[in-house]
Amino acid sequence: MEAVVSVLVALSSICLLNRDITTYAAPAEIGDSQWKLIERSGWCARPPKDRATFAGAAPFIIIHHSYKPGMALSESDCQLAMQQIQDFHMDERHWSDIGYSFAICGDGNVYEGRGANVVAAHAPHYNNRSIGLLLIGDFTEALPPSSMLEVALDFIQFSVDCGFLREDYILYGHRQVRNGTICPGDALYAAIQKWPHWQEDVEDIAYL
Numbered sequence: 001m002e003a004v005v006s007v008l009v010a011l012s013s014i015c016l017l018n019r020d021i022t023t024y025a026a027p028a029e030i031g032d033s034q035w036k037l038i039e040r041s042g043w044c045a046r047p048p049k050d051r052a053t054f055a056g057a058a059p060f061i062i063i064h065h066s067y068k069p070g071m072a073l074s075e076s077d078c079q080l081a082m083q084q085i086q087d088f089h090m091d092e093r094h095w096s097d098i099g100y101s102f103a104i105c106g107d108g109n110v111y112e113g114r115g116a117n118v119v120a121a122h123a124p125h126y127n128n129r130s131i132g133l134l135l136i137g138d139f140t141e142a143l144p145p146s147s148m149l150e151v152a153l154d155f156i157q158f159s160v161d162c163g164f165l166r167e168d169y170i171l172y173g174h175r176q177v178r179n180g181t182i183c184p185g186d187a188l189y190a191a192i193q194k195w196p197h198w199q200e201d202v203e204d205i206a207y208l
């Protein structure tokens with residue numbers, strides 16, 4: 001009996017989420033793959049210049065690739081990639097913070113960008129009702145390694161379990177909701193069309 005209780009406690013702690021300060025219980029080990037959720041302090045993120053939140057579980061998740069920087073494999077290279085993306089978004093594009101909500105990196109971990117329930121800058125009209133999920137690398141011609149794809153799928157389920165993505169979420173590739181981009185790359189875009197909840201038709205956002 002004691003063993004059963006301790007297992008239940010361990011499972012429930014996976015999704016501990018404090019919405020005020022956005023902390024997650026980590027490492028997360030769900031599904032078939034094991035990954036850590038590396039919070040902003042773990043990749044030495046700069047503080048945001050501004051920050052707005054939205055309430056409730058997001059109805060959409062939108063998949064991106066970084067194109068540049070390319071694939072990173074070690075934890076230190078992944079931290080550097082996150083810093084480079086944040087610097088580019090804040091210093092060149094003059095955004096308040098890194099544009100994406102979360103990123104999957106080639107070290108097999110998930111990196112917190114703006115985080116859950118924070119208005120992001122990755123897809124106009126969807127920034128206050130979506131998770132912007134980045135896969136770090138150029139996936140125009142080659143797919144991410146299968147381990148990265150598994151972590152992405154695990155993380156999507158984790159987001160539902162934690163209550164920051166709706167159970168009946170809709171998944172899009174960036175190119176579906178933004179003209180003039182080929183993001184998330186042809187290879188990755190072909191792959192996500194087989195993922196749960198991918199939808200070909202784009203909802204008329206005005207009526208949501």
Ligand SMILES: [Zn+2]
Pocket residue numbers: 063064065174181183184
């Ligand atoms: Zn994109």
